[in-house]
Amino acid sequence: MxxxxxxxxxxxxxxxxxxxxxxxxxxxxxxxxxxxxxPASADVYHPxxxxxxxxxxxxxxxxxxxxxxxxxxxxxxxxxxxxxxxxxxxxxxxxxxxxxxxxxxxxxxxxxxxxxxxxxxxxxxxxxxxxxxxxxxxxxxxxxxxxxxxxxxxxxxxxxxxxxxxxxxHTSVPYHDTGLVVHLETERPHQGTAFQWFRDDGVLALLPMPDIAGTHQVSMVWSMREKQAAELQALPADEQTARLERWLLEASQGRLGRLKVRSKLHGFPLTLDQSxxxxxxxxxxxxxxxxxxxxxxxxxxxxxxxxxxxxxxxxxxxxxxxxxxxxxxxxxxxxxxxxxxxxxxxxxxxxxxxxxxxxxxxxxxxxxxxxxxxxxxxxxxxxxxxxxx
Missing domain, CATH: 3.50.50.60 (FAD/NAD(P)-binding domain)
Structure with missing residues (x-):
């Protein structure tokens, strides 16, 4: 052929x-x-x-x-x-x-x-x-x-x-960070604004998403240190959610109010690659x-x-x-x-x-x-x- x-x-x-x-x-x-x-579901968004x-x-x-x-x-x-x-x-x-x-x-x-x-x-x-x-x-x-x-x-x-x-x-250099992604409900509206915090434990980004059933929504991308991310991912689901919501409230300085996890947490290693x-x-x-x-x-x-x-x-x-x-x-x-x-x-x-x-x-x-x-x-x-x- x-x-x-x-x-x-x-x-x-x-x-x-x-x-x-x-x-x-x-x-x-x-x-x-x-x-x-x-097919897409009205209340479910791709991770x-x-x-x-x-x-x-x-x-x-x-x-x-x-x-x-x-x-x-x-x-x-x-x-x-x-x-x-x-x-x-x-x-x-x-x-x-x-x-x-x-x-x-x-x-x-x-x-x-x-x-x-x-x-x-x-x-x-x-x-x-x-x-x-x-x-x-x-x-x-x-x-x-x-x-x-x-x-x-x-x-x-x-x-x-x-x-x-x-x-x-091909070269690949590890950052020794993990990219964590999850969707969140927010207490306050995002008003079409993307937020980012550079922190000692990585970079936190909150990206605006469509509202769902009257609740506000953002997507989290947190480039977190490998060790801290691994510990979070290893926790039982309820404990993981509680800890992540506590960390998010502190890391985001309350900018969007209380943040509530509404999807499964996913993680992937971060590298700098070039070919x-x-x-x-x-x-x-x-x-x-x-x-x-x-x-x-x-x-x-x-x-x-x-x-x-x-x-x-x-x-x-x-x-x-x-x-x-x-x-x-x-x-x-x-x-x-x-x-x-x-x-x-x-x-x-x-x-x-x-x-x-x-x-x-x-x-x-x-x-x-x-x-x-x-x-x-x-x-x-x-x-x-x-x-x-």
């Missing part, structure tokens, strides 16, 4: 890659196990949510899936409150950059559902199997079949078997190519930026070049180098800055936050920068 482009992976980045390339007139084939997303930037929102709209998501399950973020570990504080508002929203909070499941529907409606070929081996110009399935192709897109996640099969260099984004005949996208600390909420936005850039350079290549031509892949790598590097440096730098216990650094970071809060031009620059990822 042969096909010009094979996309390995059927998560958000893989599905978006297939759809974006197909909409630009490219013949693509998905290679991944079958995916299903259960993982994403902050979709304006750039990602425009891209999802361009490939025809943004308006397919139910508006009542999408929450616009109109402001952010960022608190340091002392008296440092920064407030960002969309109007400061003449934007209607800073971001939109959307469930992973809703994005996956509409992408799956769009891929099937578009008639994109789908081989329900896994890639187990790779050589330039071909990928092998677990059934033993080789698929001849010009370009393979590895969108198969952070562990990326295809990246390993292709021998692409070469291309090799002969192969391009990496999303978590297969890079992972950053979630304190800026930009991981998926970086992945969707990869997809947009790859679809553009492949579609705009010269007619005599195959999709996996070395020059085409170099254009893709150059297109993404600046954004990926900038986000990696920014998130890793902030993590290191707020983890350092030294008194001069603690004083400096909080003074810096107060200075930023009083500089409208710099605030606009920060908002514009985040909007482009």
């Amino acid at each position: 042969s096909t010009p482009i094979v996309i390995c992976g059927a998560g958000i980045v893989g599905l978006a890659s297939a759809l974006a390339l197909a909409r630009r007139g490219q013949r693509v084939t998905l290679l991944a196990p079958a995916r299903t997303v259960p 993982r949510v994403y902050a979709i930037s304006p750039a990602s929102q425009r891209f999802l709209n361009e490939i025809g899936v943004w308006d397919a998501m139910p508006a009542e399950r999408i929450t616009p973020v109109e402001a952010m409150e960022i608190h340091g570990d002392a008296d440092g504080r920064v407030e960002l508002n969309a109007w400061q950059a003449a934007q209607p929203q800073l971001a939109w909070i959307v469930e992973s499941g809703e994005i996956e559902r509409v992408l799956l529907q769009a891929v099937r409606m578009f008639g994109i070929a789908w081989i329900q199997d896994r890639a187990v081996a790779y050589r330039p110009g071909a990928v092998q399935t677990s059934a033993g079949d080789w698929i001849e192709t010009e370009l393979v897109v590895a969108a198969d996640g952070a562990s990326s078997p295809l990246r390993t099969a292709a021998g692409i260099p 070469r984004m291309t090799a002969p005949g192969i391009a990496l996208a999303g978590d297969a190519a890079h992972r950053v600390h979630p304190l800026a909420g930009q991981g998926l936005n970086l992945g969707l930026g990869d997809v947009e850039a790859l679809a553009r350079v492949v579609a705009e290549r010269e007619s005599y070049r195959p999709a996996g031509d070395e020059r085409v892949l170099r254009r893709y790598q150059r297109a993404r180098a600046e954004s990926v590097l900038a986000m990696r440096v920014a998130t890793d730098g902030l993590h290191k800055l707020f983890r350092a216990p030294q008194a001069p650094l603690a004083w400096l970071r909080n003074v810096g936050m107060r200075w930023v809060d009083g500089a409208p031009v710099l605030k606009r620059y920060l908002i514009d920068g985040a909007s482009r990822n």
Whole structure:
């Protein structure tokens, strides 16, 4: 069998890659196990949510899936409150950059559902199997079949078997933090504001979610030290809930009143990952190519930026070049180098800055936050920068 482009992976980045390339007139084939997303329940929300930037929102709209998501399950973020570990504080508002929203909070499941529907409606070929081996110009399935192709897109996640099969260099540095996620009921309304606290025990973020049956809701993302997170996760359910609610009230400084756990607590290890984004005949996208600390909420936005850039350079290549031509892949790598590097440096730098216990650094970071809060031009620059990822 042969096909010009094979996309390995059927998560958000893989599905978006297939759809974006197909909409630009490219013949693509998905290679991944079958995916299903259960219907949404009115009072149950997917445990993982994403902050979709304006750039990602425009891209999802361009490939025809943004308006397919139910508006009542999408929450616009109109402001952010960022608190340091002392008296440092920064407030960002969309109007400061003449934007209607800073971001939109959307469930992973809703994005996956509409992408799956769009891929099937578009008639994109789908081989329900896994890639187990790779050589330039071909990928092998677990059934033993080789698929001849010009370009393979590895969108198969952070562990990326295809990246390993292709021998692409990869580095992974553990933060020794655990990302804890859970949905919470709040005593006070969030008013479209996302909150973040930099603390000795990690970074706590509360993201605005739709109200449920008259109660207010946020999604918690707490990047907590491994030892503390492991102890919390090991507790019996009732004790775990009581301790987490007690910690949250203290950590959030009562900003949203009492916080009540309303879903199961999930945790995942945090790492800083980087790979070469291309090799002969192969391009990496999303978590297969890079992972950053979630304190800026930009991981998926970086992945969707990869997809947009790859679809553009492949579609705009010269007619005599195959999709996996070395020059085409170099254009893709150059297109993404600046954004990926900038986000990696920014998130890793902030993590290191707020983890350092030294008194001069603690004083400096909080003074810096107060200075930023009083500089409208710099605030606009920060908002514009985040909007482009």
